[in-house]
Amino acid sequence: xxxxxxxxxxxxxxxxxxxxxxxxxxxxxxxxxxxxxxxxxxxxxxxxxxxxxxxxxxxxxxxxxxxxxxxxxxxxxxxxxxxxxxxxxxxxxxxxxxxxxxxxxxxxxxxxxxxxxxxxxxxxxxxxxxxxxxxxxxxxxxxxxxxxxxxxxxxxxxxxxxxxxxxxxxxxxxxxxxxxxxxxxxxxxxxxxxxxxxxxxxxxxxxxxxxxxxxxxxxxxx
Amino acid sequence: xxxxxxxxxxxxxxxxxxxxxxxxxxxxxxxxxxxxxxxxxxxxxxxxxxxxxxxxxxxxxxxxxxxxxxxxxxxxxxxxxxxxxxxxxxxxxxxxxxxxxxxxxxxxxxxxxxxxxxxxxxxxxxxxxxxxxxxxxxxxxxxxxxxxxxxxxxxxxxxxxxxxxxxxxxxxxxxxxxxxxxxxxxxxxxxxxxxxxxxxxxxxxxxxxxxxxxxxxxxxxx
Numbered sequence: 204x205x206x207x208x209x210x211x212x213x214x215x216x217x218x219x220x221x222x223x224x225x226x227x228x229x230x231x232x233x234x235x236x237x238x239x240x241x242x243x244x245x246x247x248x249x250x251x252x253x254x255x256x257x258x259x260x261x262x263x264x265x266x267x268x269x270x271x272x273x274x275x276x277x278x279x280x281x282x283x284x285x286x287x288x289x290x291x292x293x294x295x296x297x298x299x300x301x302x303x304x305x306x307x308x309x310x311x312x313x314x315x316x317x318x319x320x321x322x323x324x325x326x327x328x329x330x331x332x333x334x335x336x337x338x339x340x341x342x343x344x345x346x347x348x349x350x351x352x353x354x355x356x357x358x359x360x361x362x363x364x365x366x367x368x369x370x371x372x373x374x375x376x377x378x379x380x381x382x383x384x385x386x387x388x389x390x391x392x393x394x395x396x397x398x399x400x401x402x403x404x405x406x407x408x409x410x411x412x413x414x415x416x417x418x419x420x421x422x423x424x425x
Numbered sequence: 426x427x428x429x430x431x432x433x434x435x436x437x438x439x440x441x442x443x444x445x446x447x448x449x450x451x452x453x454x455x456x457x458x459x460x461x462x463x464x465x466x467x468x469x470x471x472x473x474x475x476x477x478x479x480x481x482x483x484x485x486x487x488x489x490x491x492x493x494x495x496x497x498x499x500x501x502x503x504x505x506x507x508x509x510x511x512x513x514x515x516x517x518x519x520x521x522x523x524x525x526x527x528x529x530x531x532x533x534x535x536x537x538x539x540x541x542x543x544x545x546x547x548x549x550x551x552x553x554x555x556x557x558x559x560x561x562x563x564x565x566x567x568x569x570x571x572x573x574x575x576x577x578x579x580x581x582x583x584x585x586x587x588x589x590x591x592x593x594x595x596x597x598x599x600x601x602x603x604x605x606x607x608x609x610x611x612x613x614x615x616x617x618x619x620x621x622x623x624x625x626x627x628x629x630x631x632x633x634x635x636x637x638x639x640x641x642x643x644x645x646x647x
Contacts, residue, residue, distance in 0.1 A: 251510055277512040287507025289436075289498060291443040300439070303432045305512050327443070328502070336502070343507075 204229045205250075205351060205382045210259035211406075212245055219245040221406040223259070225384075229350075232373070232383035232397035234414055236390050241403040243386035244284070247355045250384060251281040263351055277305070280349035280376075282357055286340035290329035294320050294339045297328060298346065307346045318342040319368060333360035341372060352376050354385040358392060370395055390417055426514045433513070433521020440498055441529065447491040451533045454487035459537065463544050472545040477607030480541050481600050484534055485567060489589050491529050492571040495522055496579035505579075515642030523565075523572040523634070530564035551610035555619060559606045562626040566599035569633035573641055599629040 207225035211218060220242045227233055235243040248254040250261060252272040261268040263275055288297045298311045312322035318338040328339060337360050344352075357369050373396040377383055387393040390400065393414070400417045402410035410418060441447055462479045466472055499505035508518055538560065541547060549556060571592050578587040606622035 253506060253510055273512075273514075276510055279510070281510055283503065283506070285503025285506065287504055288502050289440055289504055290501050291440050291498065296439070300432075300436045301507075301511065304429065304436070304508075306428075 204231075204264055205384075206260075206262045207246075207250070208260045208262075210246070210249060210256050210261060212242075212249055212254060212256050212258075219406050220249070220256075220403075223401075223403075223406075223408055224411070225401060227382040227384070227399070229380045229382055230377050231399065232377055232385065233399040233401055234390060234393040234397035235384065235386040235401050235403060236388070236393075236417070237403035237409075240405075242406040243403055244355050245406075246403070247281070247283070247353050247384060247386050250351065251279060251283070251353050252276060253281075253283075277347070278350040279353065280344045280347045280351070280381075281353045281355075282340055282344050283355045284359075286328070286336045287343060288328050288336070288339055291327050293325045293327055294331075294342070295322060295325070297339060298342055301343050302346050305346060309346055314342050314345060317345070319364070334362055334365055337361055338365065338368075341369065345372065348379070349376065349381050352381045352383045354383070354387075356386055356388065358387065358389055366392060390414070426517050426520075429513055429517035430520045430524070433518055434524045437495065437522060437525030438528070441525070444498070447494045447529050448533060450490040450494065451484075451487040451530065452536060454490055455483040455533060455537050456540065458483035458486060459541055459544060469546065473547045473611060474608070476541055476545040476547050477611055478604040479545075480534070480537065480607060481563065481604045483537070484530060484564070485593065485596065485600050486589075487533070488526075488530055488564075488567045488571055489585070489592070491526055492568075492575040492592075493579075493585055493588055495526060495572070496575050496584075500579060509645055515645045516638045518645070519572060519638050519641035520634075523568045523637070526568035526572055527561075527565045530567060531561050534560045534564055547611050549611055550613035551619060555623065556607065556610045559603055559610065559619075559623060559626065562623065562630055563599065563603035563606075565630050566603070566626055566633070567596055569630060569637050570595045573637045573644070576641065576644060599626055602626045602629070 205227040207223060210220055210223040212220040223246060235246060237243055249256050252268060255269050266275060268275055294315055295311055298314060302309050315322040318341050320338055358366050361369060373383055383396060385393050385397055397414050400414040401408060459479055463472060574588055574591045578584040581587055602622045602625035606619045609619040
């Protein structure tokens with residue numbers, strides 16, 4: 204389903220990703236681990252079509268990701284470091300705006316309840332805590348019915364119930380046939396939804412295999 | 426694409442309705458210029474002759490405030506990246522934003538016009554409807570390149586300085602035509618020159634609204 208073949212990407216002269224390979228089938232999950240600056244977010248952004256690769260090829264269901272990005276963006280759900288929301292609007296208004304823009308017709312109050320936000324709360328998003336912003340970002344991501352789910356450090360700022368919510372959403376999306384790629388610094392939590400693991404260091408793959416066999420946390424970060 | 430353009434326009438106006446910073450910023454900037462020029466002019470008999478030029482000078486300078494702000498709200502929580510990765514036609518983003526900027530500038534210009542007439546002691550001798558047409562087309566001429574250059578400069582350091590540097594040389598023909606047309610309509614137009622100036626602004630709009638819509642997508646992806 205998702206094929207990453209010999210992917211490389213640089214910023215200026217510095218290579219952030221070097222000859223990365225990844226293969227995921229529908230319903231499978233892969234975690235990306237590694238220290239800060241190892242290339243996890245760059246790989247996620249390349250898969251999200253926010254960045255173009257300088258070398259290599261990525262295909263989703265056999266279709267070139269960058270070449271057909273306009274059409275494939277409908278099938279890719281991306282939760283990045285930022286919430287991708289308008290801070291003068293309320294949570295419900297944000298979801299309404301994004302669903303109208305994408306042509307989606309969700310049950311917005313139900314979606315807000317699902318992520319633990321009060322649908323009757325009309326405060327603008329700039330009054331939200333970091334964890335609440337993360338939850339609205341998750342609700343925004345759920346407007347799509349994705350084939351590929353990309354989560355970049357999804358547990359940041361979330362309390363334990365928030366982490367459980369993130370895990371249950373990831374499991375549900377996978378059960379509907381989506382492939383999941385998650386960059387994280389919490390491999391033990393991520394292992395609940397990721398069967399595979401890819402460890403990166405300075406843009407190079409240092410481990411590629413089952414998440415159950417992932418070297419100890421300290422070894423990955425050395 | 427028309428439906429998406431409408432949704433982008435709706436989103437822009439909804440955010441402005443909540444915030445009102447663009448309308449108020451442009452209005453007070455424009456008003457300050459009108460008043461300063463009026464008080465700095467030694468002979469009040471000259472004021473009606475320079476009223477048209479002063480209105481467009483004020484609108485041109487003040488427009489950068491609105492254009493700059495239209496991207497500031499997009500970058501606060503990464504909403505611009507969210508828009509890029511959402512299934513929205515980039516041309517729809519451009520036209521929605523450019524239309525919103527045109528509406529905001531036209532609204533402010535329409536409020537400034539009676540103040541200009543009162544403060545500058547102007548008696549409109551020409552067709553008021555043609556004056557409104559000049560205002561609308563002139564504001565569209567500011568918004569078309571301004572929306573594109575706003576995107577280019579929004580991520581750059583010193584964007585508030587860069588935007589006028591890039592935009593002003595480009596809009597000079599339209600501003601000259603709008604100033605001349607406004608002055609002819611205010612002062613009386615025995616030689617019927619105002620329609621020709623209106624034609625110049627219309628041609629400027631046609632060229633820039635079509636070219637900028639095509640270029641915008643490429644710049645957004647970069």
